[in-house]
Amino acid sequence: MSSIAVSTTINGDDVEYLCQPDETLLDVLRNRLGLTGAKEGCGTGDCGACSVVVDGRLVCSCLVLGAEAEGRSIETIEGMADGSELHPLQRQFIEHAALQCGICTPGFLVAAKALLEQNPNPTETEIRFWLAGNLCRCTGYDKIVRAVQAAAAEMRGEPA
Amino acid sequence: MRYERPQTIEDAAALLAGPEAKSFVLAGGTDLLVRMQNDAFEADLIVDIKAIDGMDAIAETDDGFVIGAAVPCAALAEHASLTAAWPGVVEGANLIGSTQVQGRCTMVGNLCNASPAADSVPALVAADARVRIVGPAGRREASVLEIPTGPGKTSLAKGEVIEALVLPKRAAGSGDAYLRFIPRTEMDIAVVGVGVNLTVDEAGTVTSARVALGAVAATVLLVQEAADALVGSTLDDAALQALAAACSAAATPIDDKRGTVAFRKHVAGVLARRAAQAAYDRAGGK
Numbered sequence: 001m002s003s004i005a006v007s008t009t010i011n012g013d014d015v016e017y018l019c020q021p022d023e024t025l026l027d028v029l030r031n032r033l034g035l036t037g038a039k040e041g042c043g044t045g046d047c048g049a050c051s052v053v054v055d056g057r058l059v060c061s062c063l064v065l066g067a068e069a070e071g072r073s074i075e076t077i078e079g080m081a082d083g084s085e086l087h088p089l090q091r092q093f094i095e096h097a098a099l100q101c102g103i104c105t106p107g108f109l110v111a112a113k114a115l116l117e118q119n120p121n122p123t124e125t126e127i128r129f130w131l132a133g134n135l136c137r138c139t140g141y142d143k144i145v146r147a148v149q150a151a152a153a154e155m156r157g158e159p160a
Numbered sequence: 161m162r163y164e165r166p167q168t169i170e171d172a173a174a175l176l177a178g179p180e181a182k183s184f185v186l187a188g189g190t191d192l193l194v195r196m197q198n199d200a201f202e203a204d205l206i207v208d209i210k211a212i213d214g215m216d217a218i219a220e221t222d223d224g225f226v227i228g229a230a231v232p233c234a235a236l237a238e239h240a241s242l243t244a245a246w247p248g249v250v251e252g253a254n255l256i257g258s259t260q261v262q263g264r265c266t267m268v269g270n271l272c273n274a275s276p277a278a279d280s281v282p283a284l285v286a287a288d289a290r291v292r293i294v295g296p297a298g299r300r301e302a303s304v305l306e307i308p309t310g311p312g313k314t315s316l317a318k319g320e321v322i323e324a325l326v327l328p329k330r331a332a333g334s335g336d337a338y339l340r341f342i343p344r345t346e347m348d349i350a351v352v353g354v355g356v357n358l359t360v361d362e363a364g365t366v367t368s369a370r371v372a373l374g375a376v377a378a379t380v381l382l383v384q385e386a387a388d389a390l391v392g393s394t395l396d397d398a399a400l401q402a403l404a405a406a407c408s409a410a411a412t413p414i415d416d417k418r419g420t421v422a423f424r425k426h427v428a429g430v431l432a433r434r435a436a437q438a439a440y441d442r443a444g445g446k
Contacts, residue, residue, distance in 0.1 A: 004163060021163035021206065022196060044194045048260055057234060057263035063193040064264070065186070067163045068208060111259065132346045133258020 008069040010035070011079030019066035026050045028066035029076060037077035037106045041135065048134035051107040052076050058114040060133075077106035080113065089113055089151040098147035100138030108134050112148045120156055124149070165208040169294045169323050172207050177296040177319025180204035185321055187215075187230040188264035190257060191273045209321065218242060225327040226292075227267065233280070234262040246327055247442060248336030248355060248435075252283035255340060258347055268322045274308040275349075277375040281308070282355030283338040285372035285380050289327050295320035305372075308379045334359040335442030337435040340374070341427050343418065350375040351419040354407065354431040356438075358390060360445040366390045371403070371432060376411035376424050383410040386432060395440045403436055404429030 003018040010033070019028050026043075029035040029052070041047035043062050050061040053075040080087045089112050092098070099105045108131065115122060115130045122130065127148050128141070136144060162180075166172045176183045183205040184192055195201050209215055215230035218239050225242050233253040237243060243250045249267075256265050256279050268291070270280045284304045291307060293300050296319040304325070307314050316322070336357035342348035353374030359367050371386035385406035393399030413424035440446075 021161050022203075024193065043197050045190055045257070045261055048258065051260055054263075057232060058260050059263045060260045063189050063261075065163065065189065065193070065206075065208075067165075068186075068189075068210070070165070114259075129346060130259050133260045 004067045006067060006070050008071065009073045011075055017066070021065070021067060023066045024062050025052070025054075025064040025066050025069055025074075026061040028069070029061060032066075035076055035078050038110075039103050039106060041103065041107075046133075046135070047104070047107075048111060048131075049104050049107040051110040051134065053110065053114055058111055075110070077110050080109060087113065087151075088154045089116070089148065092147040092151040092154065093144070096143050096147035096150060098139060098143040104134060104136040104138075108136065108144055112151070115148070116152050116155060120152060122148075122152065161203050162205045163208065164205065165211045167211055167213075169209070169212050169321065172209050172212065172321050173294045173296060173319050175205065175207050176321055178205070183207065183318075185209055185272070187269050188232060188266045190261050190265040191269060207321075214324075222329075223326055224329040227325045227327070229268040229322050229324055230266055232263055233265050233267065234259075236267075242327075245330045246283075246287060246336060248283045248338045248357065248439060249280070249287055249289070249327065252338035252340075252353070252355060253280040255279045255338075255350075267325055271304060271307050271325075272314055272316070272322065274310070274312050274314050274379075276308075276311055276378055276380070277350045277353065278308075278380070279338070279340060279350055279353060279374070281380045282353050282372040282374040283336060283357070284325070284327075284355070285382055286336060286338075286355035286357035286370045287327055288357075288370060289325055291325055292323045293320050294323050301326075305380065305382055310378050331359050333361065333443050333445075335439040335444070337438035337442065339431045339435045339438070341419075341431060349418075352376055352411075352413075352424050352427045352431055354428065354435045356432065356435040358436070358439050358443060360440065360443045364394045364445045366393055366395065366399075366440070366445070369436075371407065371436070373407060373411060373428055373432075376413040376428050381410055383407055385410065390436060395436060395445060400433045400436065404433050407432040 039049040041049035045063040186208040215228040340350040340353035358369040369387040369390040389402035408429040411428040
């Protein structure tokens, strides 16, 4: 199989890479670009550990081909913190102990950020439905939901 | 395997009509890429249709709504006039998978994957939606009902690709709804799905109806007897009972761990009643 040359934007930076036609965006991010924040849980779009945002839409990067990224804009967990300044979601996940082993955490953070960008004040039900495609086998989800609520309140400028 | 991203639908059809034995259309990829993970899966050619103009557009025209084959289901709910005209079609499509899957999956992909349990298809059949097909012999149109021929099988010929779905213009006093049964609260595959589309007159009498069942046969079913039970009624209890009986009788489901034959037949009737009521209320029947 011959390689495909791809030009794309990742977290605001222009990026070029070569990939195989059957290679997923997740494999490109992890194995070719060293962006190992997105994780492979299932590889079939069920667990959400590989969540990224492509042209403003939350997707599983295991269900996107690397070749499809041509000309698109991709956001990954690596672009979430502003330098050493954590995003409110990242800080509240730590504050609320919303993680244990951490494999699912990048996916939850990317998904939760996408939610709060389109709905700054989600109900608990809306949070749970939005995050239904992200699986966590450690926390039981409750701490994750509380962390998202706390981050949302903080981002709305409400006192803690 | 080769990956191609043609700029026109005619080029896509020409690629798909080529010598490769195993060619696949890639739009959202939420079924195709899962299949590609399987070692036994073989593909010679993947044709990505997303670089083609209009594929990701929803247009309101004299024919109704024209929805490009690569429009992700998440975009349907963001389209206010589409959601107002066809709430049942939109709610069916929005039940597919997770938020992440919604960002990629398409109704045309759901149709062409040809799962008997496809959540977007019963409401499309109830809506009498059509598809625009481009192939080596030119263009043609078909009803959504004609596309799936069995689990994983469609009536599309080699080289044919669906360009868009067309939802007809809405008559005043119309409403539609889709309901499914799953054992969980979300992220599951329909055990039974029912789409109902109807129009009422000013007195609240149903003047036309279409009822479609999913997951209870090898393909989606359009149930004429169920529609007949509604037309001429004001959705009184006798009409709803006749509707439920017609749907239970039409269902020919399989027995599996997710539902027995008797259960699925019964639930087809129960959901048909509820979906008909929701469609009727949306149509302004009250």
